Amino acid sequence: MSIDTLARTSRAKRKISARRWLVPYVFLSPAGLLFVVFLAIPIIYAIYLSFRGMHVSGGGPFGVREETWVGFDNYIRTFTDAEFFAGFGRLAIYGVIAVPVTLGLALLFALLLDLPRVRAARFSRIAIFVPYAVPGVIASLLWGFLYLPSTSPLNWILNQLGFADLEVLTGGALFPAVANIAIWSGVGFNMIIIYTSLRGIPNELHEAARIDGASEWQIAWRIKIPLVAPALVLTGLFSLIGTLQLYGEPTTLRPMTNEISQTWVPLMKITRDAFARDDLSLAAASSVVLAIGTLVVSVVLLRMTQKKAFGDGS
Structure with a gap:
């Protein structure tokens, strides 16, 4: 060559x-x-x-609004805003209800669908997943009409039986009512993730356990749940992030009740500051604080669970 x-x-x-x-x-x-x-x-x-803010230059009624550098003033206002942190308190109550129930039902449905010789498994998967495909605003409107005494079929039945109306959007029932919408919508998505993880477990493990006399409950508790721990951590992280981003459900239900204010959760307050009060700088600072808080909580959760779930202590 x-x-x-x-x-x-x-x-x-x-x-x-x-x-x-x-x-x-x-x-x-x-x-x-x-x-x-x-x-x-x-x-x-x-x-x-x-880090910017509006400053009015000139005196009298003819002052001109100018955007200037204000440093950490907006962050100081955010951290000293009682309304902003009161919203986190409501998020905590909502999350205590929504996250465990969503994950618990998703795991239960996934385990039931993974049972041998289960009937109508495909139809059940689709039926459980379908609510996730409904947009959040539409789901909130549907449940809102079911909650309202004047339109609720449940209240009509109670009235026919001689009972009083069931008030859902007031008092202590408000948080479960809002959480119920997210649970109804989120169970199907989380169930699919957990069910997919269950299908990846080798059948030999199940067969060996059955030969040793283990019941389906024992197989689920001692084999399936530990092996799908990474999927549980992932769905838990998604649910936690979704809780911190709660906005659509309470905003849609707000015209139906006096219990939900414009600042009921942090994102609602950020929206009010940005568009109702025209204070974009404060809304931006609050958004950064919320984003950093979400990141910190997510990292802490992963660090706390990675050794047990992923077998990695690094």
Whole structure:
């Protein structure tokens, strides 16, 4: 083989190698562009805006509003705002109801569907998952009409039996009523994740346990649940993040009750500050605080559970 042929072969191999190196980045570029435009840039702008504030220059009625650098003033206002942190207290009550019930029902349904010789498994999976496909606002409206005494079929039945109306959107029943919407919508999604993890467990483990005389309850408690711990951690993390981002349900139910204020949860207060009070800087600072808090809680949860769930203590 001549030297020119070897040189051409070498150049061709380098070109092929360069193209192979470039191919993954070509496929990733649309996702990267979307990430930068719709996530990175808004986050950077929100952080920048949180250090700005409006200042009125000039005296009298002809003052001009100007945006100026205010440093950490908006963060100080956020951390000294009683309404903002009262919203976190309501989130805690809501989360104590919604997260355990959602995960518990999702795990229960997944275990039931994973039983041998279960009937109508495909129909049951679809039926449990369908509520997740209903948009949150639509689900809130549906449940809201079921909650209202004037439109609730349950109250009509109670009235026919001589009982008083059942008030759901007032008092201590308000938090379970709001949590019920998220539970109804979220169980199916979490169930699919856990069920998929259950289907990945080798059948040999189940058969060996049955040969040793283990019941289905013992198999579920001692084999299935420990092996799907990573899926439980993942769904728990999703549920926790969803709790901190609660907005659609109480906002939709707000016209139906006097118990839900404009600042009932943190995101509702941020929306009010941004669009009702035209205080975008304070809303940006509150959003940054909420985002950092969500990140910290997520990292702490993963650190607390990763050794047991993933078998990694690093």
